Amino acid sequence: QSVLTQPPSASxxxxxxxxxxxxxxxxxxxTNYVYWYRRLPGTAPDxxxxxxxxxxxxxxxxxxxxxxxxxxxxxxSGLRSEDEGDYYCATWDDTLRGPxxxxxxxxxxL
Amino acid sequence: xxxxxxxxSELKNPGASVKVSCKASGYTFTSYPLGWVRQAPGQxxxxxxxxxxxxxxxxxxxxxxxxxxxxxxTSVSTTYLQIANLQTEDTALYYCARIDxxxxxxxxxxxxxxxxxx
Numbered sequence: 001q002s003v004l005t006q007p008p009s010a011s012x013x014x015x016x017x018x019x020x021x022x023x024x025x026x027x028x029x030x031t032n033y034v035y036w037y038r039r040l041p042g043t044a045p046d047x048x049x050x051x052x053x054x055x056x057x058x059x060x061x062x063x064x065x066x067x068x069x070x071x072x073x074x075x076x077s078g079l080r081s082e083d084e085g086d087y088y089c090a091t092w093d094d095t096l097r098g099p100x101x102x103x104x105x106x107x108x109x110l
Numbered sequence: 111x112x113x114x115x116x117x118x119s120e121l122k123n124p125g126a127s128v129k130v131s132c133k134a135s136g137y138t139f140t141s142y143p144l145g146w147v148r149q150a151p152g153q154x155x156x157x158x159x160x161x162x163x164x165x166x167x168x169x170x171x172x173x174x175x176x177x178x179x180x181x182x183x184t185s186v187s188t189t190y191l192q193i194a195n196l197q198t199e200d201t202a203l204y205y206c207a208r209i210d211x212x213x214x215x216x217x218x219x220x221x222x223x224x225x226x227x228x
Contacts, residue, residue, distance in 0.1 A: 035214055045219050050215055051215075056217065088154060090155075096172065098172070098213070101147075101155040102154065
């Protein structure tokens, strides 16, 4: 049971906008930055979003992050088949005194 | 370019130990801590712990204290994850990742090392 709750799956047709949610609590998302990682099939995870809504250089602006209260979201606009993979949110948890990940969301482009 | 290169896949018997390496290049090794993340088959990412590459001090997440040891050799810019008394539930992909500024800001990842205990 992950500390952060994500839907196990999400899907959309190419070109659509898909949003993945991440729900936590006041001890984690409510007081700390949220990060989003993507793991494409057969590859290592990579960083998509840091500090709630910032994109590392090289990440297209099709990916955007937001946070409100104890929840965060990742939006992927202009969905492409190559976006298929697993997406994870992460943050620091003040009670556990360590990082926590969401359970991951498997994204499918229909 | 900045890279983390991990050692190859391992197949071990229960009760054995394994040592996974993660070699950094393209930056000053002691300037960034390194962390480890586990992904068991069909499961999500799980934080294991991290090591201060300047002091060599490790910090372990709950559930990874005792059989798991993080160490480093700064002379070869490498950090190690050693797991003792392997159990079948240790079967997983193990990733090292560079920590940028704060946790869990993991800006560079290794490709992962598969450890199978059977």
